[in-house]
Amino acid sequence: MALIDLIKPEVIKVPLESKSKEAVIRELLQLLVDAGRLNDFDTAYDALLAREAKGSTGLEDGIAVPHAKTDTVPSITLAMGIAPDGIDFQALDGKPSTLFFLMLAPPDQSGPHIEALSEIARLTQSKSFCRMLLRAQDAEEAAELMTEED
Amino acid sequence: MEGPIRNIVVYVDGTEEAITAAQYAVCLAKATGAQLHALYVINTRALNDLVKARIFLDTEEQEYHRDLETDADRYLNHVDKMARRKGVEARLDKRSGTVHQEIKKKIEEIDADLLIIGELSHIRSRRDEFYHETERAMRLVQCSVLMVKDEERVWDLYDAIPE
Numbered sequence: 431m432a433l434i435d436l437i438k439p440e441v442i443k444v445p446l447e448s449k450s451k452e453a454v455i456r457e458l459l460q461l462l463v464d465a466g467r468l469n470d471f472d473t474a475y476d477a478l479l480a481r482e483a484k485g486s487t488g489l490e491d492g493i494a495v496p497h498a499k500t501d502t503v504p505s506i507t508l509a510m511g512i513a514p515d516g517i518d519f520q521a522l523d524g525k526p527s528t529l530f531f532l533m534l535a536p537p538d539q540s541g542p543h544i545e546a547l548s549e550i551a552r553l554t555q556s557k558s559f560c561r562m563l564l565r566a567q568d569a570e571e572a573a574e575l576m577t578e579e580d
Numbered sequence: 581m582e583g584p585i586r587n588i589v590v591y592v593d594g595t596e597e598a599i600t601a602a603q604y605a606v607c608l609a610k611a612t613g614a615q616l617h618a619l620y621v622i623n624t625r626a627l628n629d630l631v632k633a634r635i636f637l638d639t640e641e642q643e644y645h646r647d648l649e650t651d652a653d654r655y656l657n658h659v660d661k662m663a664r665r666k667g668v669e670a671r672l673d674k675r676s677g678t679v680h681q682e683i684k685k686k687i688e689e690i691d692a693d694l695l696i697i698g699e700l701s702h703i704r705s706r707r708d709e710f711y712h713e714t715e716r717a718m719r720l721v722q723c724s725v726l727m728v729k730d731e732e733r734v735w736d737l738y739d740a741i742p743e
Contacts, residue, residue, distance in 0.1 A: 484637055484639070484640075485637050487635065489633065489634055489635065490634075495635050497635070522634060537647070538651070539594065540594075540644050540647035540648050540651055541593055541594040541595075541623065541648060541651055542593075542594065542595060543644075544623060544626045544627060544630065544644060544648070545623065545626055545713070547626075547630055547635055547636075548623075548626040548629050548630055550635075551629055551630060551633035551635055552629075555633075
């Protein structure tokens with residue numbers, strides 16, 4: 431499962447309206463519900479918070495990758511949010527997070543799950559790419575940047 | 581005279597497409613008499629990358645590694661059953677490492693004539709050309725590569741073989 435297959439404008443929010451970690455997770459999950467990709471909001475939310483309780487998925491340089499295994503989705507599911515002003519996600523470097531990649535995967539799809547997360551890790555290593563993403567005006571532009579359709 | 585295909589490797593990665601590829605590989609092995617090898621690679625490279633990027637905690641890495649071991653056994657056993665059902669012997673191989681490199685090694689070790697893989701996604705980015713493991717394996721191996729498409733037709737082919 432390539433990242434390109436998961437990224438569609440309907441699962442991208444630009445800009446995020448939330449101001450806290452829990453609210454960001456809820457806002458991104460709601461995107462998935464609205465896009466028809468998630469039915470059981472509460473179970474997915476609990477799974478994500480349980481993972482966050484073990485250690486924040488707010489990384490360095492504004493990147494956050496909240497993720498969880500859950501059988502509330504039939505296949506790997508991704509939502510993305512951009513918050514140019516930054517949101518406190520208890521990141522490792524203490525800085526506000528600006529780019530959010532929320533991923534849910536069924537427990538029996540660990541292989542594709544790991545590959546998709548790995549692709550996000552590679553992608554976000556490019557500071558210039560992250561800067562471009564941060565400047566995206568809307569979901570369509572962000573999706574286009576992610577899929578490199580040129 | 582020996583046929584053009586003696587050793588087939590089918591790469592199984594836990595996707596639906598890979599299962600279809602395995603079905604086709606069974607059909608081809610049955611028709612040609614070639615030896616079928618099914619390979620699953622536990623992507624420890626990706627696991628390590630996620631720990632380095634701090635997306636995974638150490639405990640999470642161990643948990644996912646166990647999951648991948650279980651997946652590998654499950655999918656390889658599934659291929660084994662599919663093959664046995666049609667009177668074909670499948671040699672199963674579970675490895676760990678960087679996927680495309682392990683596929684290449686396997687091909688070289690058994691001097692395989694053909695690598696069979698599942699269908700790749702229709703829309704591809706330039707990024708995938710560099711990073712998609714199956715895509716990389718396809719470009720890297722020395723033998724011919726067959727990408728299996730048309731799931732329904734493959735099902736029909738497989739079903740048509742007497743058990």
